[in-house]
Amino acid sequence: MSIENRIRSYLAALDGSPKDFASVEHLFDDVYHPEFVFEENGKIVSREEIKQTRAKGFKLGSKATPLLLRSTSPDTMESKFRLMNSHWDVVVHVGCRGN
Numbered sequence: 780m781s782i783e784n785r786i787r788s789y790l791a792a793l794d795g796s797p798k799d800f801a802s803v804e805h806l807f808d809d810v811y812h813p814e815f816v817f818e819e820n821g822k823i824v825s826r827e828e829i830k831q832t833r834a835k836g837f838k839l840g841s842k843a844t845p846l847l848l849r850s851t852s853p854d855t856m857e858s859k860f861r862l863m864n865s866h867w868d869v870v871v872h873v874g875c876r877g878n
Contacts, residue, residue, distance in 0.1 A: 782856050782875055783848060785809040790860055793836070793843035800834035807833055810875065839864040846870065 780788075789806045792798065800807075807830060815826040847859035851874070859872040 780809070782854065783850070786848060786856060786858055786875060787845075790843040790845055793841050793862065795840055795842035797840040798837040800837050803837055812876075836862065836864060836867070839866060841867070847872075 785806075789803075789810045792803045792806050811826055811829065813826065815829070817824040817826075817829055841862055841864040844861040844863075845859075846861060847857060849857050851857050854876055856875045857873075858875055859870065861868070861870050863869075
């Protein structure tokens with residue numbers, strides 16, 4: 780499956796209905812490489828920390844609205860989406876590399 784299709788499947792699962800993370804963890808694993816590293820405000824955030832945050836988002840019934848999905852090279856995507864739930868209303872903008 781292409782990186783774009785994996786991202787689309789992951790975002791589609793963020794449909795506004797609360798979910799147990801175990802039911803969607805395979806989608807997280809399809810998008811987030813085991814050696815994934817994220818930098819936020821100059822701090823390195825581990826894959827496990829991101830996983831915990833994403834699990835909370837699914838539990839809260841987050842809704843993702845894709846704003847941008849475009850290929851920047853044959854194996855790289857730029858992704859931008861709005862993520863909303865009762866605690867957050869943020870725009871997430873990331874680059875994703877397929878394997």
